Amino acid sequence: MKFNYDIRFGTFLRRPNRFIAHIDLDGTEVICHVPNTGRLRELLIPGAQVMLSHHPSPVRKTQFELRMVRKEENWISIDSQLPNTLAYEAIVHEVIEELKGYTTIKREVNYQNSRFDLQLIKEDPCLSDADNDVHTRNKNSSHNQKLIQTRNNICFVEIKNVTLETDGWSYFPDAPTERGRKHIDELIHAVRHGYRGVLLFVVQVENARGFTPNSTTDPAFSEKVKSAYEAGVDVLAYRCTVSTQEVTIIDKIPVKL
Known part of the structure; x- marks a missing residue:
């Protein structure tokens, strides 16, 4: 960007x-x-x-x-609003390998009592428009079966902004975050109900070589990330190139849980 x-x-x-x-x-x-x-x-x-x-x-x-x-x-870069736009652009330009193939991207999508940063949809040409609609509900069993199948084509993405780095490792959060833990709970819920869930850490530190949850600052968040991974949530960290002219997501870095 x-x-x-x-x-x-x-x-x-x-x-x-x-x-x-x-x-x-x-x-x-x-x-x-x-x-x-x-x-x-x-x-x-x-x-x-x-x-x-x-x-x-x-x-x-x-x-x-x-x-x-x-x-x-x-x-x-410390702008906490920027990562959502960076992730959106990276997905559109297929920089994030794990998020390729989706045909629709929506921002700020409500789910349960929370809101996810992005919703990605992979339209299934074998299903009708009604079946492809995540909000459609019907008591017909065959229709409901199609809806369950459709959930596999829907991905919720929660994005976290990372600015803390020490000796090449980047960390999140830099302060306890109850809100962040709630978002992860919602991702786990979505995965258990057939959706795909992705926790994406956007590291706005160019010299970062890896990412790990900050267990010292917020051990509860760190444990929550591990629980999410075990529940089937994809945990990704992508690094940005940062200059005074632009910030752009460039590549994936290792995640240590």
Whole structure:
């Protein structure tokens, strides 16, 4: 994904709360929005070089958005909204090998009491339009059998944004996440009811060489990922190339559970 922002570079000063940060921009202190509620303690260190986008608007509370932080020689994208778009583009362009062959992609799809980031559908030409509709329900046994078969052609994808890296290994989460555990429970439920479920970690750290759940920060989440894998959920991690001009998913990296 190429950026079309008005880009500025500055120096991180402090982060008084999860939502804003103070940045030194050419000698002037500005306040910017932080599009990531994670702790980011290993990145947002006073003196760190950062990349901002400028959005002058009378309706915005801040005129700047914090997009990237430089860690040693690497830029790391912290935008937690970006991975959904990155994954969508990667699936469309068939970069993610495990998600090839689907004909329809839907975003933000409701399931049970939750919502998945993506729903992928592989249309079955042998079934009618009604049978291909996941929401169709009928008491007819033959129809219900077709519906069960159709569920195999439907994949729910939950996407997690990864920014934490140490010694080549990337980790998620960087703070305990009850919401993240709930999403995994819903994926497990979907798989047990005949759907395919994928937990996709999008690693916005170019020098990452592997991924593992952060058992130190959130052991319950780590155990939940293992349970999901054992239940049949596909657990994938894909790495991005990151520059100040663009961020793009490029390849799969090993997952250690």
